[in-house]
Amino acid sequence: VARPTAVNLRWAVRRVAAAAARATDAAELRRLALAEAMAILEEDRAACAAMAEAGRAELADRHRLLTHCNTGRLATAGLGTALGVVYAKAAASEPVQVLASETRPLLQGARLTAWELVNAGIPVTVVADTAAGAALAGGLVDAVLVGCDRVAANGDTANKIGTYSLAVLARVNRVPFYVVGPLSSFDPEAAGGADIEVEQRPAAEVSTLGGQTVAPEGAGVWNPAFDVTPAALVTAFITDAGVLRPPFEQSIAAALASR
């Protein structure tokens, strides 16, 4: 059983299982499963490279990028999804700087994204999630780039909790909002956001921080791992099959059909 929200995990597990099912003995099973997993790894690398280049071309005039959670080398087999676009801009010697929302509760933005970018020599500024709205309203951001755990047939997008808020704040402040992800994260079996199951995570992720208790005993915690951003808030999807634009029902179906 794979994480319910992340459709590409389920897809990869099924592919490896299907390959392994052709085996007639244990040694062949291991060989076939490993070969399929390596093929997926190579395809993931190629998909990351394709998304990065499509995003670089799309965002040629936008240099100050706000991103959420981690979507880079630590999260994928390749350059990443949203962060892959950043790497592609840097590799092309285009100006690029990143505002990374820290992404509570698990702080992937502060811990992972900022770490990746500092190591890559790309300017990065961390903000508390509460400050992202002020940054957008203050004109500090040219575009918002996020990844995706699962995209429904109509373009509704499940991604790390907080993504929906950024999408609303981007729209209100007329900043384009891009979702970057491979076609393997698109799930035609989910018609819309209501069909996507959102995983609830342990209360301790919110009520404790670095081993210290921050919320009192007796307080409840509501800790959904993901939220769903309505397709209407998405400017475009940057995928390994190119940039998909509204109306998304059609552009997503066409991209999936051409696979």
Added chain:
Amino acid sequence: VARPTAVNLRWAVRRVAAAAARATDAAELRRLALAEAMAILEEDRAACAAMAEAGRAELADRHRLLTHCNTGRLATAGLGTALGVVYAKAAASEPVQVLASETRPLLQGARLTAWELVNAGIPVTVVADTAAGAALAGGLVDAVLVGCDRVAANGDTANKIGTYSLAVLARVNRVPFYVVGPLSSFDPEAAGGADIEVEQRPAAEVSTLGGQTVAPEGAGVWNPAFDVTPAALVTAFITDAGVLRPPFEQSIAAALASR
């Protein structure tokens, strides 16, 4: 010099200084300053009680309240501002439950607001700031109540960073958004939000957590203490002079003139 954003601090310091200026010797100076400070304390208690009752009446049909930062007994001399409304509802045996956004970077929601409410026996659920949007979109909130550090003549409101995002998310999801604060926090010298200076806070508030470093060395931090919520996103102001409704320029001026 008082914190620049919080106009009521400046106002209180000026009042005490003006009272003390009438003294002719050091002993009288101490006596006059203390008497004026005690008078302000009593007025603050009475203002909190008036706001709490005005808010209780206004929110008679709304029980699931989202609040931000701390605005209760720990933040004022009395019941509080936004949280005072919650206490008044509970004291009147009306149903009330609170969703407290944890309020990074300093976690006043998780640490202080949740602590106050648990101690008062009022149901409280803590959410990461990233989850507030999903709660609003999911229909879990009947009204948003926040405090204010400074309100301009046109109703633009400076308050704890993250307030603006909640105001936008409330509006998009058709949830009323109330600002609760005494008239001493209204500053007719500031025509609008652009006239309110926003304090920047140390980077370490974001880059460290409980003594542990979470963001890498080499990453920048942008850490404004407050943001400004445009008056157009405010449903009404709940003040010690009653509920002020749009158009705010007129209702605020009338309330201040009647003092």
